[in-house]
Amino acid sequence: MVSSTFVAVLFGVLPLALAAHYDTGNATSAYYPSATNSPSPVQTVSVGKGGLIFTPDTIVAKVGEEITFQFFPKNHSVVQADFNNPCNPAAGLGSIFSGFIPSATPGPSNQTFTITVKDDKPIWLYCAALLPKPHCSAGMVAVINPPKEGPNSLDAFRLLAAKTNTSTAPATPRGDVETTTPSPSATNTGGPILSTGAASSLVVGGGAIGGLMVVFAGLLL
Ligand SMILES: *[C@@H]1O[C@H](CO)[C@@H](O)[C@H](O)[C@H]1NC(C)=O
Ligand SMILES: *[C@@H]1O[C@H](CO)[C@@H](O)[C@H](O)[C@H]1NC(C)=O
């Protein structure tokens, strides 16, 4: 039989233990983690799940919202293009490139790529992988915040992509990256950082914001 004293102690300690477990360092948000630790929703986009497609391929996101890309076999990337040049990197240092993320196992890769939407301009995306055929010309394109009207639709972008033979990617994951976490030494100008810690949020200058993180599902818990 469990003593009532033990039960009383257990229930007395439990809230403190839970609070400690979820304490993010912000005392005002420590107690109800699911309600207050997510200031903006994170949308998830599958890259290469069940074919050469982004799912969904049309994403509507408010400024400040995060979009996380999950990578499926065998080898994919997320690259930003200009509308008129579908399968090549967009001009500008800050354009998005996740790097190539191979995945051998059937599920999503343990690497994800997260961007934060910085403005409401359309962001045209493609996959620059080439095998067994160029993914971009095969239709593996997507758009964040497409124009509400006019000729620049995702269908039009995909038609332009289908007319190309190949695609290119930047040499390295790129962007002027600065971290939004408190550590100033983490500032990096090369590209998204492979982080082995908790979710990091990296800001890419000049039109896109990106971060690359390794997710240790299960290991952290
Ligand atoms: C701490 O919580 C307050 C109130 O919810 C919020 O406004 C603030 O942005 C939080 N700070 C951090 C660093 O999460
Ligand atoms: C991530 O996945 C790759 C291949 O699937 C594996 O080799 C690697 O050990 C994994 N990394 C972690 C940290 O789980």
Ligand SMILES: *[C@@H]1O[C@H](CO)[C@@H](O)[C@H](O)[C@H]1NC(C)=O
């Ligand atoms: C992924 O695809 C890119 C472009 O086709 C290629 O350069 C890279 O080597 C591939 N990575 C793997 C692991 O197959």
Ligand SMILES: *[C@@H]1O[C@H](CO)[C@@H](O)[C@H](O)[C@H]1NC(C)=O
């Ligand atoms: C595709 O490649 C072939 C052979 O290299 C070339 O003749 C043709 O002009 C290319 N088409 C386009 C649209 O680039």
